[in-house]
Amino acid sequence: MLLETTLIFKTMLILSSQIGLVLLGCFYFIKNAHYAYENNTTLFGLKFRGSVNMKNQLDLVPYVDTFPRKMVMDGENGSPSKMKLAENSDEIIKYLKEGYYQEKSTPVFNGLVTLWMITLGLTLFFAATGIATLIGVILFTIQSLLMGPLLGFIMLEMDENDGYRALKIVFFVTILTGIIGYGDFISFSESGFLTFFLFFGLLGLIIFNISRAFITMSRKSVRASAIFGAFLFSIFLLYDFNLVRKREGMIDGNTWENAFELAFAIYLDIINLLLEILEAMGNS
Numbered sequence: 001m002l003l004e005t006t007l008i009f010k011t012m013l014i015l016s017s018q019i020g021l022v023l024l025g026c027f028y029f030i031k032n033a034h035y036a037y038e039n040n041t042t043l044f045g046l047k048f049r050g051s052v053n054m055k056n057q058l059d060l061v062p063y064v065d066t067f068p069r070k071m072v073m074d075g076e077n078g079s080p081s082k083m084k085l086a087e088n089s090d091e092i093i094k095y096l097k098e099g100y101y102q103e104k105s106t107p108v109f110n111g112l113v114t115l116w117m118i119t120l121g122l123t124l125f126f127a128a129t130g131i132a133t134l135i136g137v138i139l140f141t142i143q144s145l146l147m148g149p150l151l152g153f154i155m156l157e158m159d160e161n162d163g164y165r166a167l168k169i170v171f172f173v174t175i176l177t178g179i180i181g182y183g184d185f186i187s188f189s190e191s192g193f194l195t196f197f198l199f200f201g202l203l204g205l206i207i208f209n210i211s212r213a214f215i216t217m218s219r220k221s222v223r224a225s226a227i228f229g230a231f232l233f234s235i236f237l238l239y240d241f242n243l244v245r246k247r248e249g250m251i252d253g254n255t256w257e258n259a260f261e262l263a264f265a266i267y268l269d270i271i272n273l274l275l276e277i278l279e280a281m282g283n284s
Helices: 007-039 089-097 107-129 134-160 160-183 192-211 218-248 256-281
Strands: 044-052 058-064 068-074 080-084
Touching: 007 044, 007 134, 007 160, 007 218, 007 256, 058 134, 058 160, 068 160, 107 134, 107 160, 107 256, 134 160, 134 256, 160 256, 192 218, 218 256
Parallel strands: none
Antiparallel strands: 044 058, 068 080
16 A cells, blocks of 8 residues: 555655656746747747757747846956846847846746745745645645746756756766665765765855855856766765665654655755756856
């Protein structure tokens, strides 16, 4: 019976359903973006233009087709960013020549991001506290449904063809770390040094990314940070998969509350790993 299954089964059941929802939403968004491009329509207030990448593959580029349009220029040497409003196409061309770029946001998309952040925070609260697991899983599901289109947008922003390759990398890394971590060849989750490294590594990564909002970083620095982030979240996967194995050996460890907490932790590892790989592969 379902309620008598192992902790790893419960965890993977929750995890696989949530990752499946994210991928479904992501691919559906990209598919509809291609439809919008081919039929000159909008999706979430965005339009799409076609370009060709270095491998001669179609690469869709999302843009906002309304005025006034926000144009942004990153500051230099730690100075704040500059912003101007373009009232027509001629002003857009003028600001682009000056080094500005278009900010791609719409009311619908901003609302989607806001809802995603709220549901992500609430899911984190219920997973951490262990109260009302059913409500936590429902919020988890809503968060995953919202994450799908956001991931699709991110992939289109960089090049969806590279995005597909990044997904393959994440798939193989997740399978490999799952086998090694759950296999308990090394007790990753009981290593004090590893716990110390993960904590301060994550703290450093968070500080670096927050500082990017105020200080202009070189592309080389951003890519180096993303490569480190991808390595860090790969280690997190080893740690969390190993934690599943350790919890199975505990009294009262095989519960849906534990499965929800562990599934959400591994989910965050996978999503963050993907985002770091996408950042490392991007050109801007």
